[in-house]
Structure formats: C-alpha cells, structure tokens
Amino acid sequence: MIKWVAAFLGYFLFRFPGAILGFIVGSLLDNLGGFSSGPKTVFQDYTRQRVSPADFELNLLSLCSIIIKADGQVSQRELDYVRQYFLSTYGKEKANAIFRTFNEVIKKREISAQRICAYMVQRTRYEVRLQMLHFLFGIAQADGQVSKSELDKLREIAGYFKVGRHDFDSIMAMFIKSADNSYKILEIEKNATDEEVKKAYRNMAKKYHPDRVVTENEAIRKGAEEKFKEVQKAYETIQRERGVS
Structure with missing residues (x-):
C-alpha cells in the first residue's frame, strides 16, 4: 500500500522519474513493516495477528492446567493460586x-502445550510470553517448591515459547533460590564489574518494564510488575553486597 502512495506523490512532484523513485522507496517501507504508532523493537510481534482476550485467557488457563498436573497430582494450593490471581485481577464475578x-x-486428559505455544508465539510479543512463563512458575511454586517434573514442563514450554536460556534462568532464579540468584536474575556472572552490573540492570529494567508488556490481560500486566520489582530487588541486593550506589 505504501509503495503506491509514494509512487503517486513522486509522480505529482517529479512526474515519471519521481513515480519510479517513490515506488522503490515505498516498497522498502512495505518490506520493513510500514508505519507504526511507536518505535519498533526486537520484541515486535511475529505477525500482525492479535489474540482476543477470551482466546488469551483460555490458552493461558490451558497452560496453567498443564503445570498443575505436571507432577501427577492436582494441588489445592496451586488451584487456589490461580483462583486468587484472577480474583485480584478481575474481581469476583x-x-x-x-x-x-x-x-x-x-x-x-490431553492438552498440547506445543500447539498452544505455537499459537501464542504468532500472536503475542516476547515480553508477554516471558510474563506468562513467570506466572506459570508462580503456580508451580505455590505449594512450596517447584518439583523436577514441573521444572521440566516449564523448560519445555519455554522452548515452545522461544524463550532464550538466559531469560529462562532469570525467571527461574526468582522462584528457585540459590546463592547467586541476584546475578542470575540480571543475567550476569558474579565476577561482573560494577559498571557491568549497572548496564545489566538498565537492560533488564527496559526489557521487563510493565509499559513494554502490551496485552489486554490484567493478570499478565500484574505479572510484569512483579517481575520488574524482582529485577529492582536483585540490583539493590548486589549494591548492598558490594557497598556501591
């Protein structure tokens, strides 16, 4: 569409040579995705399709059920976690x-995680899928610990979601505690310099800022806020350990 508008404007200004130049420039813009209401990022949707709120909730709930059943039993505490999350987000009704x-x-009996994730990958931004994974980790941890079978299933879903290893480890560190958790959350090594720590924090703060999670689902928005707070907490912990500000 843009190439024809550009060709018309080119012809209007410079006649036939302008029309050719406009068509070429417009074609390049078309290939780049055209005009946008905001800046493009590496997390731009894979397609222009969007998932409706109802479809989003159904697919998210399906993934929730997969995690709840991952260890072969349905935990009441995990069910309560899901229920409470939606109560606090949407209200009782x-x-x-x-x-x-x-x-x-x-x-x-059977819900295909691969099929659901493939559907969501085509219709959601990367940040949204990170928050969905964060939410699923919260369910797994609701009964006090993330079991091996749950972790294996979460890792499988992350693969289907095309979530990078460092991002997966960062989210996992928020739920499975270890001595180096703060560094894992910021996706850096413990021997990183103070400047590298600051740079990592800035990058993570941008990646997980709630404003970048474009979705109509309030539960996922709240998840983004929780994860953003975890990033801030990790940075503050490292600052205290190192005595820097």
Whole structure:
C-alpha cells in the first residue's frame, strides 16, 4: 500500500522519474513493516495477528492446567493460586466465570502445550510470553517448591515459547533460590564489574518494564510488575553486597 502512495506523490512532484523513485522507496517501507504508532523493537510481534482476550485467557488457563498436573497430582494450593490471581485481577464475578472454564479445562486428559505455544508465539510479543512463563512458575511454586517434573514442563514450554536460556534462568532464579540468584536474575556472572552490573540492570529494567508488556490481560500486566520489582530487588541486593550506589 505504501509503495503506491509514494509512487503517486513522486509522480505529482517529479512526474515519471519521481513515480519510479517513490515506488522503490515505498516498497522498502512495505518490506520493513510500514508505519507504526511507536518505535519498533526486537520484541515486535511475529505477525500482525492479535489474540482476543477470551482466546488469551483460555490458552493461558490451558497452560496453567498443564503445570498443575505436571507432577501427577492436582494441588489445592496451586488451584487456589490461580483462583486468587484472577480474583485480584478481575474481581469476583469475572474471576468465577473464568474459573468455571478452568475447571473444565483441567479435566481434559490431553492438552498440547506445543500447539498452544505455537499459537501464542504468532500472536503475542516476547515480553508477554516471558510474563506468562513467570506466572506459570508462580503456580508451580505455590505449594512450596517447584518439583523436577514441573521444572521440566516449564523448560519445555519455554522452548515452545522461544524463550532464550538466559531469560529462562532469570525467571527461574526468582522462584528457585540459590546463592547467586541476584546475578542470575540480571543475567550476569558474579565476577561482573560494577559498571557491568549497572548496564545489566538498565537492560533488564527496559526489557521487563510493565509499559513494554502490551496485552489486554490484567493478570499478565500484574505479572510484569512483579517481575520488574524482582529485577529492582536483585540490583539493590548486589549494591548492598558490594557497598556501591
């Protein structure tokens, strides 16, 4: 579309040579994705398609059910975690309706994580998928610990989501504690310089800032806020350990 507008303007200004030049420039813009209401980022959607709120919730709930059933049993605390999350996000009436759907979803014997994730990869930004993974980790940890079978399933889903290893380790460090958690959250080594720590914090703060998570789903937005706070907490912990500001 842009190439024809550019060709018309080129012809209007410079006649035939201008039309050719305009068509070439417009074609380049078309190939780059055209005009945008905001700056392009590496997290731009893979396609121009969007997922409706209803489809998003259904697919998210399906992934929740996969994690809850990953260790071969349905934990009441994990169910309560999901319910409370949607209650605090949507209010009682809508949350109850969503949870009725969830009860039906969790009874299904087979749900394909690969199919769901492929669908979401085409329709959501990378940041949104990171927050979905963060939410799923929260469910797995709701009963006190993330079991090996749950972790294996989370790793599998992360692969289908095309989440990078460092991003996966960063999220995992927020739920499975170790001595070097703060560094893992910022995706750096413990021997990083103070300047490298500051740079890593700035990069992570940009990546996980809630404003970059473009979604109509309030639960995922809240997840982004939680993860952003974890990034800030990790940075402050390192600052205290090193005695720097």
